[in-house]
Amino acid sequence: MNYFGTIRSPRELIAGAGQRKVLGLVAKRLGQRALVVTDQRLAGDAHFQSLIVDLEKNGLAVRIESGTLADVPAESTVLAADAARDFAPDMVIGVGGGSCLDMAKCLALLLSHGGQPEDYYGELKVPGPVLPLIAIPTTAGTGSEVTPVAVLSDLQRSLKVGISSPELIPTVAICDPELTLTCPPGLTAIAGADALTHAIEAFTATRRPVTPGLTQERVFVGKNDLSDQFALIAISLLWQGLEAAYTDGNNLEARAQVMQGATFAGLAFGVAGTAAAHAIQYPVGAVTHTAHGAGVACLMPWVMEWNRPKIGVELQQMAGAMGLADAAQVIPAISALFARIGIPVTLAALGLAEDQLDWVAEQSCGIERLIQNNPRPLDRSDMRKLLSAAYSGDASLIQ
Structure with missing residues (x-):
């Protein structure tokens, strides 16, 4: 630190x-x-x-x-x-x-x-x-x-x-x-998955060089030691409460965990910012007309897989917050949770056409403030590989 x-x-x-x-x-x-x-x-x-x-x-x-x-x-x-x-x-x-x-x-x-x-x-x-x-x-x-x-x-x-x-x-x-007790299951899932994505992207964002003016020159300053605390608590709360709130909307304890998790995630990404999952969702959402939360959550495990070489420490910390044995379990666990609450697993399931992948790659790379916040660089060729994996469900396409 x-x-x-x-x-x-x-x-x-x-x-x-x-x-x-x-x-x-x-x-x-x-x-x-x-x-x-x-x-x-x-x-x-x-x-x-x-x-x-x-x-x-x-x-x-x-x-x-x-x-x-x-x-x-x-x-x-x-x-x-x-x-x-x-x-x-x-x-x-x-x-x-x-x-x-x-x-x-x-x-x-x-x-x-x-x-x-x-x-x-x-x-x-x-x-x-x-x-x-x-x-x-x-x-x-x-x-x-x-x-x-x-x-x-x-x-x-x-x-x-x-x-x-x-x-x-x-x-x-x-x-x-x-x-939030009357919030229907589908909206509970989409909103909560959005919050968990906020927390993960804030926690795994790039750490920028620190200068005295950094906090005054940017709204989003990247990963930092204070935002990390809120992000990690948010991940823990959302992991504990989201599926329970989705399954039983009257579970007030689960509702409270999810609401507090969403608020803490907001405190984290409000200064750290989000990254590639959000950049990709902007063009994907424009052409699929799907809910923002569903799009970013669909993308999050694939973006995490791309970032894996750069976020080993963060994955281990997330494993601890989620009660998992080790870092290797985190991405599959997040993916499985999203699937259980109805989030589409691939971009194809989200409704994106394969012939739109090149356009999405170009548009996503153009959102530089988010792409530059991603811990592992993504150029146009890299983005196309990531999108192919997210579209097909084949993680081997990500190197």
Whole structure:
């Protein structure tokens, strides 16, 4: 260890069953006028309505923005921000899955600084603090409640784009596993597998040369000694709880393990970043129209196999966290877990056509910020080998 590390997190993180009921007390310390962002389905949910009642009992004026769409089309954030300006909110509260939390982040940004979402695409483009933001996740996967990232769909570019800035980290995150009890098995699996992929990629990311300015020049600084602690705990919690939560959605202990695991994974990758599995999923998701979590989880064992020569120490540490005998068992165990919860095992099963592999290889290599975060280099030829293995299910194609 070189004892270099960084963690960026909410000012306050509250986790535990029933903790959603603290919302009103938390919110009234931050302001008086709350814009509450959710989607149409959750807006009618009894738990959501109780949150609104709690806010109003604590003296807050509330406006509900329930128009969040899946994958957050960029233009929808502009329309919602324009509609909210006459309310003049002094805080934003996001309630829901990753899309709702990302929408809340974008509204806090646009209401604070104006402009268009594309003005802030990339890293460190947000010029200063945004409105105070409270994040309340109802799924356990993206970790958006603690991360510096908002992901949008840019329909003009036909791809997903990110706004990455520490200014987008919520002021407060309230993580109540009771809110995930009604999450269906398929979504539980996809979200939890996404979280486990976040933790693995953060834990196995490249370690960058340390300079005094590293944490100020980049949002994602690579593997470090502080993010490693959160990543390893996340791997342990998700390994213990994910299949149990998938099998029995009423298992509150398993739900709590998965939610806390997803949050810790968010804390880890929020500074360490993700790597090749996420880079490949961007073009794969664009052509297969499959869920992000399913795509990255499908790819993760194959990427780990490619990285194996460079991550021996990490695999041994993961084995310890997972209760496995040795490092050699880790990748097969992750692959088997994903298969048991319904994640496609190969890119072919995910729906990718074989004649799209060359295009995917080219596009993936172009996402340099993620490819450069991978512990083992990947050029165009290497990427094609990796994709062939992931498509066919033949690990011997990876050298």
